[in-house]
Amino acid sequence: MKYTIQIVGVGGQGVLLASMVLGNAAMNRGYKVAMSEVHGMAQRGGSVLSTVRFGDDVISPLEADGCADLIMGFEPTETVRNLPLGNRDTLVLMNLDPVYPSMVAAGFEKYPEIDDLIKSVTDVNPNMVTLDATKLAIEAGKAVAANAVMIGAVAAMKDFPLMKEDLLEALKAQVPEKFLELNVKAFELGYAAVKN
């Protein structure tokens, strides 16, 4: 068994925390884990990509583009931008809540219609699952828990090789005590949103 998740989003969305949770859950299951993270300059509001790979025989921190098993998209344009990381059998999980780049916010560039973004995935891939992670996080108590929603959602994806309990335990170990309840609730909402 070998599995590659490409996590894409925007600096500040909690992509690195999500990758730590997934990686630790895989390690705790006894898998080999190889990951690669974006640090430094790329983090200043720029696009962020984190690669999480695990399995019986994994050593490369990068995966070839086209070969992701799952693209975990924290933001719609980033998900679409990174489609070439996967192939038509790749599972695509896409958060529909946009984060506007500064040039869009300032009115100099246009953000695409969400429907056009959805269509650009469904045109080439039949396996997309969408959710409103930020809205679910607000329902759980706070918008910042959107990454916990996304992790919960991943746990419910078809044939995902790690158990829901493993992910939840790894999440609990990563978040500060006082945000535990919020994160667990957000995780469960994300799980339910995909499962049902």
Next chain:
Amino acid sequence: MSDLLAREGKQLLLGNEAIVRGLFEAGVDFASTYPGTPSSEIGNLLEKLASDAGMYFEFSTNEKVAMEVSAAAASSGLRSFVFMKHVGLNVAADPMMTLAYSGVTGGMLILTADDPSAHSSQNEQDNRYYSQLGLLPMVEPSTPAEAKEMVKAAYAISEETTLPVLFRTTTRVNHARGVVDLGELGTPKGKGHFERDVVRFVNIPAHARVNRKRLLELMKKAAALSEESPLNHVEGEGDVGIITSGVSYTYVKEFVKGASILKLGFTNPLPERKIAEFIKSKKYVIVVEELEPFLEDQVLRICAQSSISVPVYGKRSGHLPYAWEFSPRTLEGISELADVQRFRESMPATQVKLPGRPPTLCAGCPHRGMYAATKKAVGSRDVIYCSDIGCYTLGVASPFQTADFIICMGGGAGAAGGFAAATDQTPIAFIGDSTFFHAGVPALVNALFNDHKIIMVILDNRTTAMTGHQPNPGTGREFGGIQTEPIDIEKLVRGIGVKYVEEVDPYDVKAATKAMKGALEHDGVAVIISKCPCPLELKKRRMLEAKRCEVDQSKCIQCYTCLKMIACPALIKKGESVETDPTQCIGCGMCANVCPKDAIEVRR
């Protein structure tokens, strides 16, 4: 969260975390750095943990000084560790080149974190050549787990050869993460003692000539160690041979079948006999390495000297690229030569026009205010914006476009003097506080000395921001049980004789504009100190005051001056009106300051 001082267990560690753990297991006494990505996390971790591990650690003024302090420690019988990004080693190359002549009496590692694909760098130079230039043994780990073990192995090599060892990593090792088994923690010695040895440590010409020959002999010893080292070993069988090192090994290991791999971890001096033996029995050999053909050219030379006529493929044969980092798919270049995994076809890139998302100055970043003020004051004057290495490099983007010339740390400040002498244009040099101490002071002195009419803007945000908020001489130090006073930039600048010095708060864009106008009129060297702490740092320290800006829509005339001048990500255009984004706005008031109708208010 990772606990790098845990007694035992296994953890999912970043390469840089694994290296720090390696230092603790090796009982290293002394470490120094100037921060630079992809090595920065090592410093941030040591700032927190070094004293608990019994190690001395410092952020030095620049890489050269970092090299010198660690050289002194290793010449006093201690184990020392100096680390930096690849271009930092250029700064530190001067002491390094002669340090090898003296060698060390303890163990010393020099970590160079190279950045293929220049993810956060100005070039992608291959620092492996420094090992040949400086006659230093070198090791190259492939994974975080191996990096930790190799720290210990490299200290053994250093102590056996009495030479500093180059520890060469790349971004995909430093910022890779993998499972690492923790070993036993070592015990640092504490203080060392320097034993005088004038011939060895005083490289006057007569001694240097002696030491040069001694160094060549020591490198023979290193070559013998390399031949025997388990860091250089063969994996698998087959008549196709692959020679590889660093992260490239992980791509070959996982995605190529049926080849025999010579994995090189001890890469200077190369194990020439081992390589010759390996090649002899092969149909042909492929060398897989990122950047320059460092291994490949030596393999070709070894073949020629050993009269081996086995073909060698790689970059010289056109199968593999020189530019940019590798990925598993790069191996498609050798698919006619080896059994490379077939990769799936990618989904096509979308036809929908996606907005760009380049890294940008943060909401409320004080650099925005100083840039807006400069643009306003400069107007249509013919200026050259000399910029430097740091967050403020991001001023290259619209709407500021305040970077016309960037080469290296302190390079903008130096070049500004040259532009002043060589053209009739007005050079304006932007430089951060940490960069000013690193390499800006000599450039400023040079401008005074040679009467270059430059304007230097010191963007003093009270931290080394881009690399993750390290302290610098302008902030003073407060860790590891040592406290020092901040060095006052204004006093320093006045002290060396700059006549026009203005310290401004860049959030007051109007005042900053006035200071810049004054500097443009001044006949001589002018310095503006734009002083305001980095809000991201304040946020981290929970010292950011809760404030936000609000637009009074009844007063706003939709002239968009705020958007055009400050372009803050917290300013949002909705339809025709401008609003602030409460999740991003920090209430700095820069937009309010430039609003011609006082339509923006700062609320507490």
